[in-house]
Amino acid sequence: MRKSLPVLALIGVIGALGAWYWYGWQETSLPAGLVSANGRTEAGRIDISAKSSGRLDEVLAREGDMVEAGAVVAVMDAAEVDARLREAEAVVRQTEEGLNEAHALLAQRESERVYAERELNRAEQLAERGYTPAETVDLRRAQHKTAVAAVASAKAGIARANASIEAAKATVERIAADRDDHFLRAPRAGRVQYRLAEPGEIVAAGGRVLSLLDLTDVYMTVYLPTDAAGRLRFGAEARLVFDAAPDYVVPASVTYVASEAQFTPRYVETASEREKLMFRVKVTLPPDVLERHRDVVKTGVPGVAYIRLDPSVPWPESLAVRLPDVR
Structure with a gap:
């Protein structure tokens, strides 16, 4: 056990030196104005x-x-909501029948009003000739007013029936919306x-049933040091090369740069410490590329993001966009 500890330590040192050498070689092999960083693809998640x-x-x-x-x-x-929906639809039919009854009542009251108006006219004409006493005229006049009031009441009944129908239909719509949910x-x-x-x-209410990956929002999260993050522009062009498909170069752009650094000391006092600041950067793939290749888009795929800090620097031939054929 004791002998294995120095061996493990040596392996760790060699690995760290190898990673440092590879990163340094990668950085020096890029033209000035381009930086690279490792990351994995991620996607927006939608919970249903x-x-x-x-x-x-x-x-x-x-x-x-x-x-x-x-x-x-x-x-x-939806058995319970189906029952409530049928009940609400029955109420609609009932209120519609109530509207028909209200229209029939209005026709009856209107007929009674016309008859009362004619009787009043006859009584007034006979009273002018002295054939009808004043008491009869007053009676006919009261009957006419009663008939007119009955017509107004019947019209109000139609308005109430229409309102009841609207309320019942609104209930049906609400329950139908509940059922659609x-x-x-x-x-x-x-x-x-x-x-x-x-x-x-x-x-439970709000309980998750499925979780989807939004393949219209796929990105790679990388970390850049202070000097690179400070020169980075939103919308800067980028290229992604995935470990699983090194022959292809995928276009992308910078859509997010963190406002706070990570992997840093709590208090930054010196310039050397400020160089340790690392900022999270999101490099997003364009929607049209994702749409054309969505059958092969996956999350968690590791790769390298190459980001252009200086727009005037041309992309090397090795980082020209190369996408798989769509069939």
Whole structure:
């Protein structure tokens, strides 16, 4: 055991020296104005969750499946909401019948008003000739006013029936929206990374069912020292070369530079310590490239990012864009 410790220490030193030599050789082999750093591909993650608690009925996607935006990937049990929807639809039909009744009542009240108006006119004409007493005229006038009020009440009944129909239809729409929420859909195209629940399980409100990788947002995170990060521009051109496919060079651009350094002492006092500052940089692949090659896009693939600090420096021939053929 004691003999193995010096051997392990020697191996560690040799490895560190080898890494330092390789990094130094790589940096010196690049033209001035270009820097490189190691990293792994990552992608935005989308969690598909249940809006309300309930039993999971179906999961229609498996890990590794590619799903399109809007595709149904899981279904929650909707027996209870289906019953509420049928009840609400029955209320709509009932209120519509109430509207028909209100229209029929209005027609009846309008007929009664017309009859009362004619009776009032006859009574007034006969009273002018002295054939009808004033009491009869007053009675006909009261009957006419009652008929007019009844017409107004019937019209108000139609308005109430229309309002009831609108309220009932709104309830149907709300319940239908609740039912639609039982169909879990992919908000955008992506590949299923994890299947987090299985049919028959009870899922809490907000419980995750599937996790997708957003293949329209794929990037490599690298770390650059102070001198490089300070000269870096947002949108700077970059090239990615992956260990698994060294023959291809993928275009990219800088989309994020951290505002705070990492891997640094708590208090930076000297210039030599400031040189140890490392800033996180995100290098993102263009959406059109991702769309054309999404069947081969993966996360966690290691590689090297080459970033152009000086826009006037041309790319070496070895870093010219080379992409696989799309078939």
